[in-house]
Amino acid sequence: MQIIEEVVDVVGMSNLFFEAAETELRLPAVRRQSVKSCWPDYAPDVDLAFGYNKTVTRLAKASPNQITRYDLALQCVVLLEVEDRKLLWAVAHSAARRQRGARWRVLGKMMDMHHATVKRRFERVILELWYKTLTLTNVTK
Secondary structure, eight states: OOHHHHOOSHHHHHHHHHHHHHHHHHSOOOOOOOOOOOOOOOOOOGGGTTSOSOOOOOOOOOOHHHHHHHHHHHHHHTTSOHHHHHHHHHHHHHHTTOSSOOOHHHHHHHHTSOHHHHHHHHHHHHHHHHHHHHHHHHHHO
16 A cells, blocks of 8 residues: 555554545535526626625635545545544534634534543544554555
8 A cells, every 4th residue: 555655654544534534625626517597798796806796715626635645535535434433524524724723522522422532442443443444454465
């Protein structure tokens, strides 16, 4: 596996999933392939030309390196049980685009657990995944 070249330690493993959650937000939305309507051309509104309206800023597109690491995270998560996968992605998505990290209390309420238990289980899952990837890379060498 390519995981050892990308991730150096256990903290890097959790950062890989935090980055994967942010990359998932940057991927294009799924669109339905239906018949598109055609509207006639219209003159631009002068009132909207000077920034008086609310503009919507969007995230930049994901880079090829981010998509490669996202794919790597998807390959790694297959090694875990279903409940551990759900916990891992829930924590990663709650920490996406946040400076302070995951929202442990919100996750605890979502999973009907104490927030310290959620954090402890997340740390256990990351450590378990790290050791599983290490054993897989040592077996393949």
